Amino acid sequence: MKIGPDSPQDKHDDIDLGRRHALQAGGLAIAFLWVGGTGVASAMINARRQPGDAAAALADGNPTFAPNAFIRIDTSGAVRLVMPSAEMGQSIYTGCSMLLAEELGVGLDQITVEHSPPSDELYGIPALGGQITGGSTSTRATWTVLREAGAVARTLLVSAAATKWHVDPATCTVDRGVVHHTPSGRSLGFGEVASEAAKLPMPDKVQLTDPKDFKLIGKPMRRVDAADKIKGATQFGIDVRIPGMKIATVMACPTLAGKLAAVDDKAARAVPGVVDVLRLDNAVAVVGDHFWAAKQGLQALKITWDHGVNANLTTQQLRDALADSARHGKSIVARDDGPQPQGTLVQSEYQSPMLAHATMEPLNATVFVTADKCEIWTGTQVPARAVGEAARITGLPQDKVVLHNQYLGGGFGRRLETDWVEQAVAFAKQVSYPLKVIWTREEDIRHDRVRPMYHDVISAVLDANGRPVWYGYRTSGGSVLARFAPPAMGKDGMDSDAVECVAEIPYDIPKGKVEWIRHDMPPGLVVGWWRGVGPTHNLFVFESFMDELAHHAGKDPLEYRRALLQKSPRALGVLNLAAEKIGWGSQPLPARVGRGIALGEPFGSHVCAIVEVEVTPQGEVRLRRAVVGLDCGIAVNASSIEAQVQGGLLFGLSAAMFSDITIKDGAFEQSNFNDYRNLRINEAPVIEVHRVINTESPGGLGEVGTAITAPALANAIFAATGVRLYKLPVDRHLLVQSPDALKSVVSAAVHAGRDVA
Amino acid sequence: MTRFLIIVVLVALLGMGAYFYLNRTDTAEGTAPPIAGAPSSADVLARGEYLTKAADCIACHTVPGTGSAFAGGVAFKLPFGTIYSPNITADEASGIGNWSDNDFVRAVREGIRNDGQHLYPAFPYTSYTQLSRSDVLAIKAYLFSLPKISQANKANDLSFPYNQRWAMGFWNAAFFKSQRFTPDPSQSQQWNSGKYLTIALGHCAECHTPRNFGFGLEHGNELAGEELQGWRAYNITSDPQHGIGAWSDSDIASYLTTGHADGRGSAAGPMAEAVENSLRFLNPADAAALATYLRTVPAREGKDPITIDATAAPTLASNNAAPGGDNANADNPGLKLFEGACASCHQWNGKGQQTSYASLLGTRGVNDVHGTNVTQILLHGAGPHALAPNIFMPEFGNAYSDTDIASLTNYVIGHFGNKQGNVTPDEVAQRRKQL
Amino acid sequence: MLSLSVNGQAYPVDVPDDMPLLWVLRDVIGLTGTKFGCGIAQCGACTVHLDGQAVRSCVLPVGSIGNRAITTIEAVGNTPSGQKIQQAWLDVDVVQCGYCQSGQIMSAAALLQRTPNPNDADIDAAMSGNICRCGTYVRIRAAIKQAATGKQEILQTLVSAPEGAKS
Numbered sequence A: 001m002k003i004g005p006d007s008p009q010d011k012h013d014d015i016d017l018g019r020r021h022a023l024q025a026g027g028l029a030i031a032f033l034w035v036g037g038t039g040v041a042s043a044m045i046n047a048r049r050q051p052g053d054a055a056a057a058l059a060d061g062n063p064t065f066a067p068n069a070f071i072r073i074d075t076s077g078a079v080r081l082v083m084p085s086a087e088m089g090q091s092i093y094t095g096c097s098m099l100l101a102e103e104l105g106v107g108l109d110q111i112t113v114e115h116s117p118p119s120d121e122l123y124g125i126p127a128l129g130g131q132i133t134g135g136s137t138s139t140r141a142t143w144t145v146l147r148e149a150g151a152v153a154r155t156l157l158v159s160a161a162a163t164k165w166h167v168d169p170a171t172c173t174v175d176r177g178v179v180h181h182t183p184s185g186r187s188l189g190f191g192e193v194a195s196e197a198a199k200l201p202m203p204d205k206v207q208l209t210d211p212k213d214f215k216l217i218g219k220p221m222r223r224v225d226a227a228d229k230i231k232g233a234t235q236f237g238i239d240v241r242i243p244g245m246k247i248a249t250v251m252a253c254p255t256l257a258g259k260l261a262a263v264d265d266k267a268a269r270a271v272p273g274v275v276d277v278l279r280l281d282n283a284v285a286v287v288g289d290h291f292w293a294a295k296q297g298l299q300a301l302k303i304t305w306d307h308g309v310n311a312n313l314t315t316q317q318l319r320d321a322l323a324d325s326a327r328h329g330k331s332i333v334a335r336d337d338g339p340q341p342q343g344t345l346v347q348s349e350y351q352s353p354m355l356a357h358a359t360m361e362p363l364n365a366t367v368f369v370t371a372d373k374c375e376i377w378t379g380t381q382v383p384a385r386a387v388g389e390a391a392r393i394t395g396l397p398q399d400k401v402v403l404h405n406q407y408l409g410g411g412f413g414r415r416l417e418t419d420w421v422e423q424a425v426a427f428a429k430q431v432s433y434p435l436k437v438i439w440t441r442e443e444d445i446r447h448d449r450v451r452p453m454y455h456d457v458i459s460a461v462l463d464a465n466g467r468p469v470w471y472g473y474r475t476s477g478g479s480v481l482a483r484f485a486p487p488a489m490g491k492d493g494m495d496s497d498a499v500e501c502v503a504e505i506p507y508d509i510p511k512g513k514v515e516w517i518r519h520d521m522p523p524g525l526v527v528g529w530w531r532g533v534g535p536t537h538n539l540f541v542f543e544s545f546m547d548e549l550a551h552h553a554g555k556d557p558l559e560y561r562r563a564l565l566q567k568s569p570r571a572l573g574v575l576n577l578a579a580e581k582i583g584w585g586s587q588p589l590p591a592r593v594g595r596g597i598a599l600g601e602p603f604g605s606h607v608c609a610i611v612e613v614e615v616t617p618q619g620e621v622r623l624r625r626a627v628v629g630l631d632c633g634i635a636v637n638a639s640s641i642e643a644q645v646q647g648g649l650l651f652g653l654s655a656a657m658f659s660d661i662t663i664k665d666g667a668f669e670q671s672n673f674n675d676y677r678n679l680r681i682n683e684a685p686v687i688e689v690h691r692v693i694n695t696e697s698p699g700g701l702g703e704v705g706t707a708i709t710a711p712a713l714a715n716a717i718f719a720a721t722g723v724r725l726y727k728l729p730v731d732r733h734l735l736v737q738s739p740d741a742l743k744s745v746v747s748a749a750v751h752a753g754r755d756v757a
Numbered sequence B: 001m002t003r004f005l006i007i008v009v010l011v012a013l014l015g016m017g018a019y020f021y022l023n024r025t026d027t028a029e030g031t032a033p034p035i036a037g038a039p040s041s042a043d044v045l046a047r048g049e050y051l052t053k054a055a056d057c058i059a060c061h062t063v064p065g066t067g068s069a070f071a072g073g074v075a076f077k078l079p080f081g082t083i084y085s086p087n088i089t090a091d092e093a094s095g096i097g098n099w100s101d102n103d104f105v106r107a108v109r110e111g112i113r114n115d116g117q118h119l120y121p122a123f124p125y126t127s128y129t130q131l132s133r134s135d136v137l138a139i140k141a142y143l144f145s146l147p148k149i150s151q152a153n154k155a156n157d158l159s160f161p162y163n164q165r166w167a168m169g170f171w172n173a174a175f176f177k178s179q180r181f182t183p184d185p186s187q188s189q190q191w192n193s194g195k196y197l198t199i200a201l202g203h204c205a206e207c208h209t210p211r212n213f214g215f216g217l218e219h220g221n222e223l224a225g226e227e228l229q230g231w232r233a234y235n236i237t238s239d240p241q242h243g244i245g246a247w248s249d250s251d252i253a254s255y256l257t258t259g260h261a262d263g264r265g266s267a268a269g270p271m272a273e274a275v276e277n278s279l280r281f282l283n284p285a286d287a288a289a290l291a292t293y294l295r296t297v298p299a300r301e302g303k304d305p306i307t308i309d310a311t312a313a314p315t316l317a318s319n320n321a322a323p324g325g326d327n328a329n330a331d332n333p334g335l336k337l338f339e340g341a342c343a344s345c346h347q348w349n350g351k352g353q354q355t356s357y358a359s360l361l362g363t364r365g366v367n368d369v370h371g372t373n374v375t376q377i378l379l380h381g382a383g384p385h386a387l388a389p390n391i392f393m394p395e396f397g398n399a400y401s402d403t404d405i406a407s408l409t410n411y412v413i414g415h416f417g418n419k420q421g422n423v424t425p426d427e428v429a430q431r432r433k434q435l
Numbered sequence C: 001m002l003s004l005s006v007n008g009q010a011y012p013v014d015v016p017d018d019m020p021l022l023w024v025l026r027d028v029i030g031l032t033g034t035k036f037g038c039g040i041a042q043c044g045a046c047t048v049h050l051d052g053q054a055v056r057s058c059v060l061p062v063g064s065i066g067n068r069a070i071t072t073i074e075a076v077g078n079t080p081s082g083q084k085i086q087q088a089w090l091d092v093d094v095v096q097c098g099y100c101q102s103g104q105i106m107s108a109a110a111l112l113q114r115t116p117n118p119n120d121a122d123i124d125a126a127m128s129g130n131i132c133r134c135g136t137y138v139r140i141r142a143a144i145k146q147a148a149t150g151k152q153e154i155l156q157t158l159v160s161a162p163e164g165a166k167s
Ligand code: FES
Pocket: C035, C036, C037, C038, C039, C040, C041, C042, C043, C044, C045, C046, C047, C056, C057, C058, C059
């Protein structure tokens, strides 16, 4: 499963729904597989289907040559590529372009990319049942079809040139947008043959490039969207400007599931530039000529909320109930290999917090509702779902809802939801002008759909050598999947995401029992996808516990793991690689400096992270260095792989170090970067990514780094201090060397240079 | 035995005599010097409104943000428990609607409620005792002209013996003197007005004058600075080093009425509230009068004097965007926090970017080696307030640890005050509990 | 009516003095390259230059700007340091979602203009106010150094297949 930045690596050529694969695919991918089962899969992404409708073609600039929905070439030779997925930072536009360009025979510097218009028919991912970006499916679904689409176009262009020259197409070659006939020394640019090529019949069979001849695929390529992004020229949803548009900002009842009781808007309407005050049953929006007027207006409102059932809710209440359910609740069994054997039983309990996404671009949508049409501009991972919701809210048929997807200023799973689009449509439907609704950062965090909190009980039975012969795992938490795609739940009510990375493990532990206790959150506390969900806590728990077991056995954590990995060569490979690169055990570390290992196989990749930290006597944690060993199979773009893993790691470190959404009086207590702290560049460690080269089928990437970080950090902290962290985020009070350390003036850290590497 | 009893009775009588002598009431009506914003010719309600603001009644009697005006309920956390301000609207049942003029005057000037019970000196009758009856009644008239709010008073949460109101009689005997304001004919009228504004209405001493072991004001050490409710109320005597002796008239006026004076600092915490609720409404002539009086308050060093280094070397060696001349190396945790969360507004040269309210050089906060107010502002943020509705500092207390706040405070003191800050994580933990 | 000098052009704008520059740029003038991330000067997404200094436009009242020259991401490429930074950003392939990058580049360009050869501490001092949720910090550091020295920073950390790592 994969929620956040997607990547070309997320490919599984064969979708195997056997137990192991189903569990690995996990939550979101499973959800999409289910959605895909509704029967629309037949009419989807295809290398040969053209944008048939003349109006669409016109709107598209009426390109001379458009052999399928992805490639547009006009007589000037300009090549436009239309992207089936959404770009949220994961570099999918580059990955897709590489697949298309490789076969088409152009360089990435010769193309421009475009968002796809909404069309399940042309851009739907069969496995997802529509035009959806998520679930590690983008490359898996497009790996063949986009290469084929490129090859179809190339075949037609070559045929057209060959016909002109009266030569055998097989004697022609293509290079950088030019068809060559070497024997005669002739060449023609794509633009020169575009009109002719457009008239040729669709080729049935096309020849795909032999991987050994790949010019682009497998190389570290620069991103196709970078040039605009460095100039501020990229249009994100928040940048949309429609003639006549007004701008609104919103406040929904801070208390979860609370309602709007009354609002006195006299003062707000008096604010210069304020145009309107709009109401929903749980929110109020102030519309202005510009955001500032709207925000001033919002501040001037006198709002009375009906706080509802959660008025007295606190995080502690939720925590207590969750702990109780983890210990005593009725479970659904994901794995049970028979009775627990005799031996020494070790058991621990771990807690993981609720987490916000805080995508850099706050949520926003621009909506224009007229009597017979609803037009939406927003950055979304699920345009199809958004269109469906808009149709429901406006009462318009789905084909009257037009959604223009935009570049996403971060997704991380937040934009798999449609709540803000629904809200914007509900407001926009009340006015006659196009309405851009922008959430403040405060609103964005207070009304996030958070990664659920978890309480996990893990145990193991050890033999005389301290080696586990059985493990037990009871995890309790809310289910994202159950809301997101109820029929995708297992037949016994199992949420596969809940036990991902723990029902199947790389270690050779003969038996185990893995259980999930579904513990729903109160109404209004909606839990959502994140940059990884299940694995982000399961790996924290499992890998922290592996460290506990190593400690218990008096063994080095590296050696202890190695001994259990003899049957998992790829996992062992990344463990050894990371250990070698960081120089595990080669030199003694300074006092209160420690290294922690975490190993896992999230999202179909094999990864080992080793984090090195220093903990000050006052309990502050300084991240010194991180080394990753990665085996993600074959690579499409080696540069994006590194970027995704580094980014994922930092995302995970930031969360593990600082993040915790807490509730008081039924409302989130955090609201902005001052109280929902994010790792900054001067706190970020050097991160090395070392990759195993092989030709295995690709694994996921975007969430891999995120999922593997927290246990590596916690284990490093243990190595530095002897304190085991059973709860995230890092509680720095627990790491204080002695009470006296807090009575003395804080001293500078021991030198923790980033040049250490 | 009899002799012994006689002695006991005599001592008791003497004690009672002393008690009543010390608790005697100044029976004078009192006269106020001219107040520019509330001329005696003005309508009583207009005068009342101005005086109510100048006396900052609203600050203590209105829960910020959510509360109805003057309906009380504001919590005051004192070392010995929490007390709540009462409803002073004209509501008969829960407020003071059925108080007579005399009741009201006695409460304000003597600290005794209409039922004869003592008020706690968190209510500054110790200062208001100087007010003229006419001014007090103008305030009452104004309060009674406002909407009645029915809101029951919250019971105080004080431990024994502090919950014994009668005991306040002894406190009063020791520390309170009922006394009307008497103008000093040897001083200018402006000075007298300023004194009345400072001492009586503005009750500046309540925060700025050090308190003794018994929580009484240390007369003789007036306005030399004190720490209260976790904040440092600075020395505002005429001491040029430690007080405001070096401030220009316009510095003082600007600080009082806008909460900020360039190169002097920006009000935060309780002082920001005083500016917001009260001082900014002062008529310029009254602000000037107040300043005139302050200038004559004898220079005193006060306790834990703060010595300002307005030309802190590390700050001067820095430019707007990069530090220079710091002893702190690049790994100093405070420096790292500053460069992440603070520098983009305050700048390394302390000039303040985007708003002058963010300037730090020369302010007392960064020169206080105990970091009292810097710590508080970091924990709880500052502003926005009415005069600068878009200027604020976010609070960092919820996401930053005690150690973070301590190291950041010490860094700030080192960089902008050129002194060794001595804030410890433990102290930050204490400060967190104070508010 | 205020007049703002943005990217060398004069813009008369009829807005309240206390309106932050960010919204004037985005919603009134229509330059949307400058981003809104937090509104409280904590993230740096809204960074622009005022006479060459990096400032947070989300908390900068337009009324306080006077005739100082505003430069935004749209035109920072016309300055030598901005041009170098943008090129290095491409060469090192820094961006991910890109939303924070306008601000990152503005902060980096101001740094380079002031400190042509910044060390790690200089980079920290200038860049720590800019948050990137996608986690591009490692490459930002590399790109700034490359822009300063012209020396290629490694784009890729090592890709290897050492002994024992093969499956
Ligand atoms: S939007 Fe200005 S610093 Fe975040």
